[in-house]
């Protein structure tokens with residue numbers, strides 16, 4: 001079972017335009033600082049936050065309990081002009097876990113409700129049997145083929161296209177996909193076999209001629225799983241395995 005936390009800024013839409021639209025650069029700074037702040041606090045508990053759309057972020061939170069979540073909400077509320085609500089869900093696949101987390105929060109009111117503030121809606125927490133599986137997916141040779149030869153925006157467009165193809169295929173397996181910078185993606189993918197991911201990578205090579213590789217990590221927490229995924233990716237880069245998908249477990 002994987003545990004996921006949805007973090008949503010309370011009543012953010014109305015706040016951004018009250019009393020008049022706030023300066024966009026200030027909103028960008030707020031969003032970036034809030035993301036970094038949450039990442040630091042979840043990381044202290046071996047969790048991992050994905051910025052997603054910034055006003056809604058998803059975190060892998062195996063090992064974190066109610067108290068851990070409440071402390072983070074309180075700390076944000078003490079220091080920011082906004083507050084955050086959270087929903088927590090647990091399931092066999094990341095897609096279902098975030099679905100349950102979202103539904104738990106939605107049942108307490110809308111994102112733009114004035115009455116919903118600092119809600120913590122826990123559907124279920126993962127137990128000791130819980131684990132996290134993460135794939136770190138990377139484009140082969142982007143520096144030579146794109147970064148050093150094409151206009152920056154064109155490269156970014158390609159990366160976005162790859163993200164769209166990966167999301168479309170992974171969601172059918174109950175897996176999620178997040179852009180994490182550069183040519184990198186992370187996929188919380190409990191329930192997806194390495195062969196399943198390899199098939200997706202081969203399909204993308206056929207469909208849009210972009211070569212990918214992926215390290216997969218499996219461990220009790222997001223931090224350890226992501227670290228193992230990074231190490232597995234390095235094994236592929238180092239030529240220690242000829243496979244395009246490599247799994248490392250704790």
Ligand SMILES: Nc1nc2c(ncn2[C@@H]2O[C@H](COP(=O)(O)OP(=O)(O)OP(=O)(O)O)[C@@H](O)[C@H]2O)c(=O)[nH]1
Pocket residue numbers: 138139140141142143144180181182183184230237
């Ligand atoms: N967030 C994150 N970004 C990374 C990581 N590794 C590399 N990057 C970024 O991705 C860019 C591309 O790096 P690489 O994937 O190593 O370069 P490449 O040319 O594709 O080489 P190969 O992947 O080894 O074929 C780097 O310039 C960084 O911006 C990582 O582990 N995490």
Ligand SMILES: [Mg+2]
Pocket residue numbers: 138139140141142183
């Ligand atoms: Mg690469």
